[in-house]
Amino acid sequence: MFKKYFTLQEANKLLPAVREELAHLQYLQREFQAVYYQLQAVKKAELEGKTKDTDDIFMLESTIDFLEIQAQCYVRQLEQAGIFIKSIDEGLVDFPAKVEGQSVLLCWKQGEEFITHYHHLFESFKKRKKIYSTDDEIEGGL
Structure with a gap:
């Protein structure tokens, strides 16, 4: 995708x-x-x-x-x-990733120190979920 x-x-x-x-x-x-x-x-x-x-x-x-x-x-x-600007005004940026083999978007908002949340492809920033685990469950690559 x-x-x-x-x-x-x-x-x-x-x-x-x-x-x-x-x-x-x-x-x-x-x-x-x-x-x-x-x-x-x-x-x-x-x-x-x-x-x-x-x-x-x-x-x-x-x-x-x-x-x-x-x-x-x-x-x-x-x-x-591979990075997507979702809102310049609000400073919303998404990075494609995979969680448990499923495509998701790591989401970051300007002002946050690090990326701590993700949401599914057809969900908005408001429905983002907290990342509780280590990087092992977030898959990268091509």
């Missing part, structure tokens, strides 16, 4: 890099929103006849495009490593 499955140890080892990537994504998201609101204000002013500066609109739209491309690169980089 997945290209890569992580052991608990492998996933936890990647958390410093994931934290950094997520922080970049959150920064880009804030910038995107700020520029988007600025663009809407400039477009509204143009519609109301208060300005005729199409250069501003072009620059803001170009900035939005560039921010989107940057964010896509971060997400793609994580996905190529």
Whole structure:
């Protein structure tokens, strides 16, 4: 089902890099929103006849495009490593794994020191289950 499955140890080892990537994504998201609101204000002013500066609109739209491309690169980089961003806002990240031969997602939320929970593929973060055992029951590999 997945290209890569992580052991608990492998996933936890990647958390410093994931934290950094997520922080970049959150920064880009804030910038995107700020520029988007600025663009809407400039477009509204143009519609109301208060300005005729199409250069501003072009620059803001170009900035939005560039921010989107940057964010896509971060997400793609994580996905190529087999890691899935579930929510940039909430800082939710999933790592495919296997528990007792069954595909699951190790789930981590920004602010947590380590991965301590998992959930089944079609369950949400709210239904996550605590990992009580050692890494032996969390299977990784290709």
